[in-house]
Amino acid sequence: MTSPPPTAPVSPPPAAPGPPQASGQWTSLPAAPAPDQFYPxxxxxxxxxxxxxxxxxxxxxxxxxxxxxxxxxxxxHRRP
Structure with a gap:
């Protein structure tokens, strides 16, 4: 009987870098409207x-x- 070859341990893929998390009392500003959107x-x-x-x-x-x-x-002159 032959045994299967040993396999190397598989590690999970690295997490994708995301936006930095707010910490403490600092908060982010609201996002500006997209360039193709205008206020009325x-x-x-x-x-x-x-x-x-x-x-x-x-x-x-x-x-x-x-x-x-x-x-x-x-x-x-007296009338508004």
Missing amino acids: PAAPPKKPDTNGFAIASLVFALLGGVLFAVIFGVVA
Whole structure:
């Protein structure tokens, strides 16, 4: 009877190097978006409303109605 030839012990393959493990209190930053991904565009700024009292004050000032120009100017200045 012949015995089978002796085999060498097989060791497991080495582990693939992975990302370093975080240790202690340090944490990693969030990943940046991929170059082909973009954030959605911001909403356009809201156009300011035209104050009708300010326009009326200007018109009265140009036409010579100083009293009405001052009154409409004060009202226009107090309105938000």
